Amino acid sequence: MANDGLSAGAAARRLGVAVTTLRTWHQRYGLGPSRHEPGHHRRYTVEDMVRLQVMQRLTAQGVSPAEAAAWARRAPSDASLSGGSPDASGGSPELTAADLAGFPSAAPHPGASGRSGVSSDVAGGSADPVDSVPAARVGDGEGGAPADLAGGAPADLAGATPAGLVGSAPAGGGQTIPLGPRANPAARGLARAAMRLDGPSMRYIIEAAVTGRGVILAWIHVIMPVLIGIGERYEATARFIEVEHLLSRTVTEVLAAVPRPPRDREPRTLLAAADEEQHTLPLEALAAALAEQGVPTRLLGARVPSQALLDAVNRTGPVVVVLWSQLPGSGSIDQLERIQAVPHPPLILAAAGPGWPVEGLPPTVTTLGDLASAVRLIARATSD
Ligand code: B12
Numbered sequence: 001m002a003n004d005g006l007s008a009g010a011a012a013r014r015l016g017v018a019v020t021t022l023r024t025w026h027q028r029y030g031l032g033p034s035r036h037e038p039g040h041h042r043r044y045t046v047e048d049m050v051r052l053q054v055m056q057r058l059t060a061q062g063v064s065p066a067e068a069a070a071w072a073r074r075a076p077s078d079a080s081l082s083g084g085s086p087d088a089s090g091g092s093p094e095l096t097a098a099d100l101a102g103f104p105s106a107a108p109h110p111g112a113s114g115r116s117g118v119s120s121d122v123a124g125g126s127a128d129p130v131d132s133v134p135a136a137r138v139g140d141g142e143g144g145a146p147a148d149l150a151g152g153a154p155a156d157l158a159g160a161t162p163a164g165l166v167g168s169a170p171a172g173g174g175q176t177i178p179l180g181p182r183a184n185p186a187a188r189g190l191a192r193a194a195m196r197l198d199g200p201s202m203r204y205i206i207e208a209a210v211t212g213r214g215v216i217l218a219w220i221h222v223i224m225p226v227l228i229g230i231g232e233r234y235e236a237t238a239r240f241i242e243v244e245h246l247l248s249r250t251v252t253e254v255l256a257a258v259p260r261p262p263r264d265r266e267p268r269t270l271l272a273a274a275d276e277e278q279h280t281l282p283l284e285a286l287a288a289a290l291a292e293q294g295v296p297t298r299l300l301g302a303r304v305p306s307q308a309l310l311d312a313v314n315r316t317g318p319v320v321v322v323l324w325s326q327l328p329g330s331g332s333i334d335q336l337e338r339i340q341a342v343p344h345p346p347l348i349l350a351a352a353g354p355g356w357p358v359e360g361l362p363p364t365v366t367t368l369g370d371l372a373s374a375v376r377l378i379a380r381a382t383s384d
Helices: 008-015 019-029 046-060 065-073 097-102 118-123 145-150 152-160 162-167 185-195 199-213 215-237 241-256 281-292 306-316 334-340 371-382
Strands: 269-273 298-301 320-324 348-352 365-368
Touching: 008 019, 008 046, 019 046, 019 065, 046 065, 046 199, 185 199, 185 215, 185 241, 199 215, 199 241, 215 241, 215 281, 215 371, 241 281, 269 281, 269 306, 281 298, 281 320, 281 371, 298 306, 306 320, 306 334, 320 334, 320 371, 334 348, 348 371, 365 371
Parallel strands: 269 298, 269 320, 320 348, 348 365
Antiparallel strands: none
């Protein structure tokens, strides 16, 4: 940035927000341009831009503007204090001078550098993500630049003033997605963005969570609570299918963008939704989480007819087959029995999802209860 600062228009462009938003942040929250020369419009300095970036990131997560501004005003007055203490920087220690040069207005693409090793710990069996990372602190700290977006400062805020965050009315007439009181702030932000049908913010939050802490933690603490919450909203009102669709689509896109292992690694895992089963997101999360571990998969997707699945098994000879059933109607056992009867059955045939009967599955069928243990099992079973 040139030493003489940025005009409002240039600052807005760099941040990817409207000029009117900058004016509002100035007038209501005191986050204005501080460089002033007589006879000229005020201009945004590097320090101003740091504050605005904090403001932008926190509001994108769903933190109320007033709360976000309070954090933004605490950003360091000297931007050269890159990586200053979280206290001084509003919990955004990643705001370095280098950041300012490019001023990215969106979270890095999943798979960009900076992903933490958390999920490989999980896959290696050394940590249970739910136990090892309290829900309110996902994304905190170690994962590199975007980690704070999934936790960091707002997680601390949530601990200090949960009512302030939960209670602020979202846009859209006070309609909310129910989340527990310990919900991760990024999940709250996602829920609010979902209810506003604000696709870009949804994508930004999910990408930041995935990039910052890996697929497993992002799924458990950010994506899954909102999916379950929107499911409850639907159940109670028979409405908000449009929210469910846009959220699903966005989750799909972000998970699909997680880089896949090199093409020369032959997939030995086949993932499919049961016949007539349209719910596929957990399988998409599984494929993306395995990809993070370098494990390739074949994901057939929704509503795979039994015969098509058999053909795929016979043609590709997978070591692991995972069949997902979400709705009770789609979890018919004969699909599993037919796979077991092929000439070369998979080493592991797993039934996953709440649609399968609790009792009566063939004894050789493995049940998978959660994403982390599924990743662990499959990574081990398919390693050379
Ligand atoms: C997204 C969604 C959709 C999307 C699916 C998009 C997609 N590509 O997957 C769309 C819009 C297509 C859809 C359609 C429908 N849906 Co729907 N949907 C959902 C929603 C919100 C999330 C589904 C999901 O991904 N769940 C996975 C996780 C988030 O939830 P979970 O299964 O409870 O998680 C548990 C386990 O599965 C496990 N787990 C979680 N993740 C993972 C991952 C792995 C690998 C493993 C092993 C385990 C595991 O941990 C959890 C705790 O035990 C759910 C709400 C919900 N609670 O699931 C409704 C929900 C499943 N849908 C429901 C319904 C009724 C429908 C429809 C019939 C009507 C509708 N709402 O439009 C249609 C019909 C679909 C069909 N024929 O298959 C109901 C089902 C009720 C029931 N039990 O019968 C639900 C529960 C909503 C509700 N509360 O009413 N849906």
